[in-house]
Amino acid sequence: MTTGQPSGFESITDRPQYYIDFLDERTSIPGEQMAKRIITELLDLRAGLAVLDVGSGTGTDTIEVAKAVGPAGRVVGLDKSPDMVAAARDRATAASLPVEFVQGDAHTLDFPDASFDRVRTERMLIHLPDPEAAVREMVRVTKPGGIVVASDIDAGTVFFNSMNKPLAEALTQRLSDGLAQGWMGRRQQRYLINAGLENVRVVPNVILNSVAFLRIVCTGLLTAMIADNTTTAPAVDAFWSELEQGEREGWLCTGVTCFTVSGTKPH
Numbered sequence: 001m002t003t004g005q006p007s008g009f010e011s012i013t014d015r016p017q018y019y020i021d022f023l024d025e026r027t028s029i030p031g032e033q034m035a036k037r038i039i040t041e042l043l044d045l046r047a048g049l050a051v052l053d054v055g056s057g058t059g060t061d062t063i064e065v066a067k068a069v070g071p072a073g074r075v076v077g078l079d080k081s082p083d084m085v086a087a088a089r090d091r092a093t094a095a096s097l098p099v100e101f102v103q104g105d106a107h108t109l110d111f112p113d114a115s116f117d118r119v120r121t122e123r124m125l126i127h128l129p130d131p132e133a134a135v136r137e138m139v140r141v142t143k144p145g146g147i148v149v150a151s152d153i154d155a156g157t158v159f160f161n162s163m164n165k166p167l168a169e170a171l172t173q174r175l176s177d178g179l180a181q182g183w184m185g186r187r188q189q190r191y192l193i194n195a196g197l198e199n200v201r202v203v204p205n206v207i208l209n210s211v212a213f214l215r216i217v218c219t220g221l222l223t224a225m226i227a228d229n230t231t232t233a234p235a236v237d238a239f240w241s242e243l244e245q246g247e248r249e250g251w252l253c254t255g256v257t258c259f260t261v262s263g264t265k266p267h
């Protein structure tokens with residue numbers, strides 16, 4: 001897999017397979033699986049519900065929702081990227097499930113008011129120019145009494161267990177600044193409340209990452225930091241060696257906080 005920073009999820013047309021591989025790799029991480037379990041629990045899925053997944057990516061989670069609501073339900077995955085929609089359709093066909101994938105923009109959802117019982121979005125708001133507008137749209141298409149769940153990391157909370165504190169702090173800053181909404185995680189509750197939802201609650205979880213995954217996310221940024229003299233190539237080599245040692249010896253303890261929020265649309 002190519003290495004770099006997958007901050008470009010707002011437009012993945014230049015290298016779609018990289019982003020598809022990135023999402024598949026992410027799904028194998030235990031903390032990521034925990035976030036998905038939290039989302040599912042807060043969604044309170046039942047047979048027959050209509051559910052929208054905004055920014056559905058490869059459709060893996062949307063397909064799981066379709067299994068939960070069954071043939072009497074209706075499940076739609078929406079994504080801005082035609083490549084992601086195509087990948088999701090392939091996976092849904094293979095799973096033989098009644099789920100539909102459509103291309104669209106989270107900022108202006110092409111559904112009537114009150115179309116869905118549940119709306120979920122996972123790791124999409126962080127990539128949007130106007131995430132609060134997207135939250136308002138998700139609330140608009142939710143039926144009164146329905147539930148909206150949004151889940152995202154907060155890149156300002158990325159932590160590296162390195163003794164090179166200046167490098168680790170500079171890298172966290174770069175990661176956060178390289179995303180459209182680096183502090184999305186901490187903003188979500190505010191946006192759900194501002195959009196009029198009730199019973200808004202948050203469930204945080206810490207995601208610990210492997211060095212292989214960190215290399216996918218951080219290599220491009222570290223190369224840029226060497227180029228602009230923020231750090232040096234030997235310092236970066238030592239940084240990776242240290243993290244690999246931590247992984248071998250069991251003290252890596254490097255990751256990020258994810259926040260999953262839910263709210264109910266009032267009647």
Ligand SMILES: C[S@@+](CC[C@H](N)C(=O)[O-])C[C@H]1O[C@@H](n2cnc3c(N)ncnc32)[C@H](O)[C@@H]1O
Binds near residue numbers: 078121
């Ligand atoms: C990090 S991926 C997350 C995919 C999936 N929810 C998951 O957790 O695996 C972000 C997704 O949001 C999509 N996306 C980005 N901007 C969007 C927009 N304005 N409207 C809809 N989808 C968008 C991207 O194409 C990508 O598939």
